[in-house]
Amino acid sequence: MLNNYNSEDKVLLSVDCIIFGFDNEGLKILLIKRGFEPEKGKWSLMGGFLKKDESLNKAAIRVLNFYTGLQDIYMEQFYAYSEVDRDPVERTISVAYYALINIENHNAELIKNYEAQWFSISKMPKLIFDHNEMVSHAMRRLRYRTSTKPVGFELLPEKFTMRQLLELYEAILDKKLDKRNFISKINSLDILVKLNEKDMLSSRKGSYLYKFDKEKYDAKLLNHFVLNL
Amino acid sequence: MLNNYNSEDKVLLSVDCIIFGFDNEGLKILLIKRGFEPEKGKWSLMGGFLKKDESLNKAAIRVLNFYTGLQDIYMEQFYAYSEVDRDPVERTISVAYYALINIENHNAELIKNYEAQWFSISKMPKLIFDHNEMVSHAMRRLRYRTSTKPVGFELLPEKFTMRQLLELYEAILDKKLDKRNFISKINSLDILVKLNEKDMLSSRKGSYLYKFDKEKYDAKLLNHFVLNL
DNA sequence: TTAATTAGTGTAGAATGAATACTTATTAGT
DNA sequence: ACTAATAAGTATTCATTCTACACTAATTAA
Known part of the structure; x- marks a missing residue:
């Protein structure tokens, strides 16, 4: 019995979180200004690397919490992006997640502290790497979702x-x-x-x-x- | 500008291929007898590790070809499995793909050489790791697919x-x-x-x-x- | 009192979906 | 040659759902 699969390549695996919100101005998405190189200062999805001892779901939850303080948000995995040169620094495969949340409940304060910002979908800036593509896939998924599951509980105020x-x-x-x-x-x-x-x-x-x-x-x-x- | 993301964990990333076929006995799936430890000799999906210089799509195509000789099969990615202990040997995240193919066209000879075997969905053996779960998710996806896209071209003979x-x-x-x-x-x-x-x-x-x-x-x-x- | 604003409601005709049985073409067997 | 057996092939009715469409109601600001 083996102890490991020697000689196989290992890679960096990250998660990226697409958080949709809604208010009286319309549908929005939560972005951060990237805090490190490369592309420091550019707008980006909230992302981070998977650690050895956690599942992707856990990583997504951890990353979202790190950037926003948000807790207990259920995110749905939707696609793994793996083009060889998608991250110019080092080979990284990224698994994208999305979630719907209520903007008002999820306290503007926390979001401000953490430098995450809501953007109208229609006025979204250019994002780093392949993040714009991720967002448009997530939008497609969300659109599709409305035809098979109820949407709204997560996005609207209680009343x-x-x-x-x-x-x-x-x-x-x-x-x-x-x-x-x-x-x-x-x-x-x-x-x-x-x-x-x-x-x-x-x-x-x-x-x-x-x-x-x-x-x-x-x-x-x-x-x-x-x-x- | 960084050259790499030092200090981040790297992991093994694999792909697993779920190949559906159909003949007059019904819906089938292509499995292999695993050729190495652990679980050598047990039935398994066709899988392999992602290499540094290829995308997941490419890896899936390569792996399928390696086990079956099949070429030019379009597979669709559907989920990344990442439970920490899903592979007992070493932490491995696996991205699952599925495809539909025509059993007759894809020459029984090749499949024989490569030791892959068709199993009726209803008589599928217990598979290694979380492969049974993958198959049942793929079935769900396939079922769903019939309600939005045509199915059959890939599975039936020409006439x-x-x-x-x-x-x-x-x-x-x-x-x-x-x-x-x-x-x-x-x-x-x-x-x-x-x-x-x-x-x-x-x-x-x-x-x-x-x-x-x-x-x-x-x-x-x-x-x-x-x-x- | 009037004007302005958005809420709230119903219907008819069209299209689609579901349920249901009998006739037809062909050959194997006698 | 006739009969029996087999699966193919085909229509209609009824119920449900979808679509398109326009007026009245409630309230307050002026």
Whole structure:
């Protein structure tokens, strides 16, 4: 029985985290100004190297926490990038993760301390290496995700209006949706609770607030559906 | 400007290939008897280590060729497995790929020389490490794929009957489909050409042979659809 | 009181999906 | 030559879902 696979090449393995958020300005992504060479000072995804004694999932969580202080964020792995010259310094394979989080809950203070910054998807700067490609793949994945799983619990405040939910979906799918059809499709998913409370900020009439029914929402997360928006 | 990221851990990175095939006995998967320790002689996916100067895609192609002689097989990356103790010998992260191929075209001779063997999905042996988990994830991916992209070109002979196509889908989805509805749904995709030729082996009456319209098929590969079977 | 703003709601027609059975072509066997 | 056996092949109805589309309601600021 062997103790090791001698003579095989070893490589650096990193994780990169794509964190989506949403607020009344639209869909955003969390970036950092890279603190070390090469490309120091350029905008970048939050990334770091895998350590010998941790899984990729753990590494992704650790890296995100390091840059933002964020805890307990569930990220989903989506692709390993391995072009030989993707990192000019040294051969590095990077496994990309993405997650959705609520901007307001996740305290601007922490993010400020850590120098991470939210950017509108549409105004994202050029990023280092192949990070722009990662983001666009993650966007594609997120778009796709809306058609099989509910989205929103992670991105909206606890109480939200139908309009906010509609605008979230429009931001993700990057297209206008018909309000009436949208509402009836969302209602047919049966994951919302209509509250006896109105948001009076956005209109004279005021619009009802909703929240997600956590249990039903989580159930739908497991047993996919098909939603055609 | 740095020349390297010193002090970061390096790890072994491998690829594992899940090759699906189909014949009149059903859906199959290609396995090898592992030729080295540990677990020598046990059944395993075809795998190998990433070299410093190749991408993961290239490594997957190289590994598959090494074990089977197969060339020009397009494989799709689907997940990186990274549990710390997944390989008992040494820390190894493995990136899994899958592909669909035509059993008949890909010459039994080569496969014999190389000791790879087809197994029915339903009679698959216990595999080493986390390979069974990889296979079941790949199956899930394949199942899912049938609802957004055409499947079959890669798995069926050039000319095939509706029944064969139906049985392929039944094998992948692991459920009975209604023949009449299946045919009309497949026809609505507009990717088949009905030939003026019958297969007389499976019935007295004989059943028409079809082939895929390569151009339309490839177009559908790019622009997903939704197919509810 | 009026004007302005956004919320909120319904329907008809079209398209798609699901469920269901009988006829046809052919050959093997008698 | 006839019959039996086998799988192929084909249509329709009903239910559901999707799409397109426009007016009324509630409220407050002026």
